[in-house]
Amino acid sequence: GVVLQKEKVDLNGGWQADDPVPYAALVKAFSLIEATPKRLEKTALLTTFFLLILQRSAIGDSKSLLQAVYLCINRLSPDYVGVELGIGENLLVKAIGQSTGRSAAQIKADFKKEGDLGLVAMKSKKNQKTLFKAKPLTIPFVFSSLQEIATSSGHASQGKKVSIMVKILTACQGFEAKYIVRSLEGKLRIGNAERTVLVALAHAAVLAEMERDQAKWTPHELVNRLDEAARVMKSVYSELPTYEKVIPALLEVGIACLHDRCKLTPGIPLKPMLAKPTKAIGEVLHRFEGMDFTCEYKYDGERAQVHKMEDGTIGIFSRNSEDMSKKYPDLIEQLPRCIRASTNSFVIDAEAVAINKSTGMLMPFQHLSKRKRKDVRFQDVTVHVCLYAFDLLYLNGEPLLQKDLKKRRALLRQHFQSIPGEFDFAKASDSNTIDEIEAFLEESIKDGCEGLMVKMLASDNSYYEPSRRSVNWLKLKKDYLHGVGDSLDLVVVGGYYGKGKRANVYGAFLLACYDTNTEEFQTICKIGTGFSEEQLQTHYDMLKPLQSLNIRGDIKAGGAQPDVWFEPKIVWEVLTADLSLSPIYTAAQGLIEERGISLRFPRFIRPREDKSAEDSTSPEQIAEMYQRQTLIESKRNTNEIGD
Numbered sequence: 001g002v003v004l005q006k007e008k009v010d011l012n013g014g015w016q017a018d019d020p021v022p023y024a025a026l027v028k029a030f031s032l033i034e035a036t037p038k039r040l041e042k043t044a045l046l047t048t049f050f051l052l053i054l055q056r057s058a059i060g061d062s063k064s065l066l067q068a069v070y071l072c073i074n075r076l077s078p079d080y081v082g083v084e085l086g087i088g089e090n091l092l093v094k095a096i097g098q099s100t101g102r103s104a105a106q107i108k109a110d111f112k113k114e115g116d117l118g119l120v121a122m123k124s125k126k127n128q129k130t131l132f133k134a135k136p137l138t139i140p141f142v143f144s145s146l147q148e149i150a151t152s153s154g155h156a157s158q159g160k161k162v163s164i165m166v167k168i169l170t171a172c173q174g175f176e177a178k179y180i181v182r183s184l185e186g187k188l189r190i191g192n193a194e195r196t197v198l199v200a201l202a203h204a205a206v207l208a209e210m211e212r213d214q215a216k217w218t219p220h221e222l223v224n225r226l227d228e229a230a231r232v233m234k235s236v237y238s239e240l241p242t243y244e245k246v247i248p249a250l251l252e253v254g255i256a257c258l259h260d261r262c263k264l265t266p267g268i269p270l271k272p273m274l275a276k277p278t279k280a281i282g283e284v285l286h287r288f289e290g291m292d293f294t295c296e297y298k299y300d301g302e303r304a305q306v307h308k309m310e311d312g313t314i315g316i317f318s319r320n321s322e323d324m325s326k327k328y329p330d331l332i333e334q335l336p337r338c339i340r341a342s343t344n345s346f347v348i349d350a351e352a353v354a355i356n357k358s359t360g361m362l363m364p365f366q367h368l369s370k371r372k373r374k375d376v377r378f379q380d381v382t383v384h385v386c387l388y389a390f391d392l393l394y395l396n397g398e399p400l401l402q403k404d405l406k407k408r409r410a411l412l413r414q415h416f417q418s419i420p421g422e423f424d425f426a427k428a429s430d431s432n433t434i435d436e437i438e439a440f441l442e443e444s445i446k447d448g449c450e451g452l453m454v455k456m457l458a459s460d461n462s463y464y465e466p467s468r469r470s471v472n473w474l475k476l477k478k479d480y481l482h483g484v485g486d487s488l489d490l491v492v493v494g495g496y497y498g499k500g501k502r503a504n505v506y507g508a509f510l511l512a513c514y515d516t517n518t519e520e521f522q523t524i525c526k527i528g529t530g531f532s533e534e535q536l537q538t539h540y541d542m543l544k545p546l547q548s549l550n551i552r553g554d555i556k557a558g559g560a561q562p563d564v565w566f567e568p569k570i571v572w573e574v575l576t577a578d579l580s581l582s583p584i585y586t587a588a589q590g591l592i593e594e595r596g597i598s599l600r601f602p603r604f605i606r607p608r609e610d611k612s613a614e615d616s617t618s619p620e621q622i623a624e625m626y627q628r629q630t631l632i633e634s635k636r637n638t639n640e641i642g643d
């Protein structure tokens with residue numbers, strides 16, 4: 001409350017009711033948010049800013065709030081539309097140079113010192129003498145300019161992008177250039193996790209309602225309402241992850257009725273439910289003791305969320321909510337044959353797996369990865385795909401997320417039919433002794449799967465939890481039972497030049513995990529094994545354009561000193577023998593103890609093109625793996641564990 005009152009004055013500035021929101025007000029909020037490490041203060045500051053927008057916007061204007069929210073999370077559209085920023089270093093240097101009259105060499109030298117092009121742009125502008133003051137930037141102007149930059153493509157697009165960037169940078173005052181450049185890079189780095197934005201939106205809506213109705217709530221009542229609003233907002237957004245629908249509904253019906261308005265809707269992908277790793281069957285039995293659970297084959301393909309909309313259109317979305325409908329024209333053609341007549345709209349959760357059409361055998365993921373990712377023509381498909389459905393989330397106008405898995409699975413089997421080589425239900429076994437699970441695990445491997453998914457079947461909390469890594473779903477990967485239980489997905493942030501035969505490529509790489517709370521990449525290991533010569537060349541070709549001699553401000557390097565740094569974009573799946581505490585690397589520092597955690601004998605498995613850098617393994621997951629490893633070691637030492 002104190003923070004709210006104090007900063008309200010500051011953020012207010014000269015901003016008048018019904019005016020477009022000044023970009024300066026947002027930037028002021030960003031600076032204050034960046035300056036505090038405390039999550040509660042970040043939330044309060046953002047709440048204040050959103051509240052001001054609600055108070056100053058004309059009634060019925062949801063656009064100002066929508067654009068402000070997008071700028072706060074550094075996005076320009078929902079994930080499935082995929083309008084993204086991520087302008088490379090060279091183009092940004094060019095734009096900063098043109099707008100400030102400085103040379104590229106000067107800017108690059110400053111960048112090397114500062115590690116943040118945003119700061120360099122701001123300082124370059126500060127030292128620049130200008131004859132006249134440009135018109136202040138507004139949120140609608142900045143938003144539409146960023147959108148234009150992100151969507152311009154084709155031959156002359158580079159020049160167009162630079163000229164729009166120059167136009168905005170020329171008009172920047174104070175701290176504005178710093179955040180504009182960071183937005184353009186695709187990383188705001190103020191520690192504004194999406195969770196914070198959702199809570200702040202909910203809180204602002206409650207406070208606006210309190211003011212409007214002149215409600216006299218006690219502090220206790222207010223706190224309860226704020227907590228409940230945050231819970232509702234998070235749950236609504238996990239079902240319908242698009243601000244384009246949630247914000248107008250919030251302004252129209254308020255937080256109390258938001259859930260009635262915003263439900264899972266075919267055509268809008270939800271973030272999938274995820275599983276926790278396990279190292280042993282004993283661990284699975286321990287977790288599900290006395291409960292109803294099921295084991296399913298864990299297919300080795302690509303997650304596919306399949307939507308049939310009310311108008312009959314079928315859409316397929318990736319684990320990351322990207323629209324994959326153009327990648328799988330064959331699946332779209334196959335699907336209608338698998339739908340029973342009584343089904344007109346649905347959302348199913350499934351795995352798309354490459355198969356050999358003549359033998360019906362499952363092919364490993366490497367085979368699937370040979371398919372083109374975009375604009376595949378039906379007649380060109382050579383890698384055939386079968387869809388293995390394991391969940392039904394929506395059926396004929398009704399979301400099923402709150403039903404238990406037993407009911408969802410029964411509905412799935414009732415409304416769809418298996419067609420060999422095209423569509424099937426994930427093979428399942430509800431038996432639950434160690435021996436039976438062991439046998440089913442072996443069978444899954446024989447049939448070309450990675451292992452098993454073990455899921456809570458019927459209980460009060462076996463509902464579908466979008467975007468959660470839940471203990472109600474456990475993954476048991478055969479290959480990893482003797483390692484740390486799972487592979488890790490890590491971002492390539494640095495490279496070491498090779499020696500001898502490998503002199504023209506990178507011979508080893510620095511990997512990092514990603515902390516969504518601090519928006520930082522934390523280094524975890526150097527990896528140099530598991531690569532063929534051909535792979536090293538491919539990695540070199542892919543990483544070279546992302547190379548920089550400067551470390552970005554959001555990479556927490558610790559003692560790691562690679563020869564070059566990379567823009568953190570590429571994610572690799574990596575296996576490790578075990579995890580150890582490290583004085584050099586920074587992953588999960590402070591979670592187990594002051595030292596970070598590192599991988600011992602890391603080995604490259606494959607690129608994870610379906611994951612963005614922000615989806616890589618989190619420090620919390622790494623700390624959990626480390627803890628489980630030490631727990632199991634100590635049990636083994638005292639002979640408590642058999643399998």
Ligand code: ATP
Binds near residue numbers: 299
């Ligand atoms: P994570 O972030 O959990 O590591 P991931 O995408 O790397 O996610 P995996 O570790 O391979 O996933 O395990 C979960 C994935 O397994 C799901 O995202 C899905 O793509 C796949 N999968 C295959 N079969 C099933 C099944 N029967 N039920 C659920 N998921 C399945």
